[in-house]
Amino acid sequence: MLSRPLSAVCEGRLLGREGRVALIGCGPGDPELLTLKALRCIRAADVLIIDRLVNPAIAGHARPGAERICLAKTLDAPAAITRLLLRHARAGKAVARLKGGDPLIFGRAGEELAALTAAGIAVEVIPGITAAQACAARIGLPLTLRRRVRHFTIATGAGATGGPDLPAALLAREGGASAIYMGVGAAGMLRRKLLAAGCRRDTPVVIVENGTLASERAVATTLEELADCVRALGISAPAVIFLGLAWDRAGLPRPEGIGVFRRQSAFGQARARGPLAPRPAELAGAHPSLRKRSWSVP
Numbered sequence: 001m002l003s004r005p006l007s008a009v010c011e012g013r014l015l016g017r018e019g020r021v022a023l024i025g026c027g028p029g030d031p032e033l034l035t036l037k038a039l040r041c042i043r044a045a046d047v048l049i050i051d052r053l054v055n056p057a058i059a060g061h062a063r064p065g066a067e068r069i070c071l072a073k074t075l076d077a078p079a080a081i082t083r084l085l086l087r088h089a090r091a092g093k094a095v096a097r098l099k100g101g102d103p104l105i106f107g108r109a110g111e112e113l114a115a116l117t118a119a120g121i122a123v124e125v126i127p128g129i130t131a132a133q134a135c136a137a138r139i140g141l142p143l144t145l146r147r148r149v150r151h152f153t154i155a156t157g158a159g160a161t162g163g164p165d166l167p168a169a170l171l172a173r174e175g176g177a178s179a180i181y182m183g184v185g186a187a188g189m190l191r192r193k194l195l196a197a198g199c200r201r202d203t204p205v206v207i208v209e210n211g212t213l214a215s216e217r218a219v220a221t222t223l224e225e226l227a228d229c230v231r232a233l234g235i236s237a238p239a240v241i242f243l244g245l246a247w248d249r250a251g252l253p254r255p256e257g258i259g260v261f262r263r264q265s266a267f268g269q270a271r272a273r274g275p276l277a278p279r280p281a282e283l284a285g286a287h288p289s290l291r292k293r294s295w296s297v298p
């Protein structure tokens with residue numbers, strides 16, 4: 001399929017006037033997490049087509065005169081984006097398609113790759129650091145543990161149609177952990193589905209919002225408290241919810257300053273009182289990066 005390596009294309013060694021497309025993973029936000037190959041392709045591009053979550057500083061590496069097209073988030077955009085890619089590639093342009101994280105993880109790169117390949121356009125995928133890797137690294141949270149966490153799943157909390165669509169039974173399997181992307185908007189639904197699938201109420205949860213950016217926040221809680229935590233702290237996308245991972249499981253202390261969210265009520269009492277109303281909560285500690293934004297708990 002990818003018969004003509006675009007790394008060569010990016011260097012201008014290939015294809016003459018033929019257009020070509022690089023689907024580039026730009027990482028989770030911190031521009032320093034860009035790969036050298038991604039940087040080289042961005043600098044060589046005639047046109048940049050840029051996803052919403054890509055840090056504008058990354059597009060700033062484009063050469064003067066390169067056209068920049070910033071995309072808005074809409075559910076029906078993929079077909080329009082593909083047409084845009086095809087139009088510029090067929091006009092003989094070197095197109096850099098900038099995507100957040102890794103382009104092959106919830107990045108719809110597959111659809112673009114298929115359309116470009118079918119049209120005979122030279123295309124290459126440049127991998128990027130996915131949000132789960134970067135967020136875990138920021139807070140020193142191991143994603144696998146010898147003998148204890150033997151499988152790690154990346155799942156989405158949003159279905160293809162925009163609704164919550166979680167493989168809950170898979171995530172509840174023993175000996176595993178997971179990172180749930182696009183889940184904070186449906187935290188209540190996630191919690192219910194995971195509990196129904198057999199996850200323990202005290203399963204550790206760690207949420208990282210705006211990972212690697214100046215506005216990063218991280219908090220530790222439990223599955224029982226997930227929805228309360230998201231609501232009380234006003235956590236919003238982009239955020240990764242880690243399930244089944246905790247520092248103590250890896251023999252590590254929780255990094256100084258990472259917040260812990262817990263309601264004051266016990267699990268059973270909370271349920272007995274009915275729907276989750278705002279309640280006093282404790283927030284212990286504050287990661288240095290968290291101090292940049294205050295957390296108000298109703």
Ligand SMILES: C[S@@+](CC[C@H](N)C(=O)[O-])C[C@H]1O[C@@H](n2cnc3c(N)ncnc32)[C@H](O)[C@@H]1O
Binds near residue numbers: 102105130181210
């Ligand atoms: C459409 S998916 C794209 C994922 C991307 N391709 C990747 O590999 O990270 C968007 C989701 O990725 C996660 N995400 C992306 N950037 C993030 C960040 N800086 N911090 C936390 N989560 C992030 C969030 O769950 C967000 O809703």
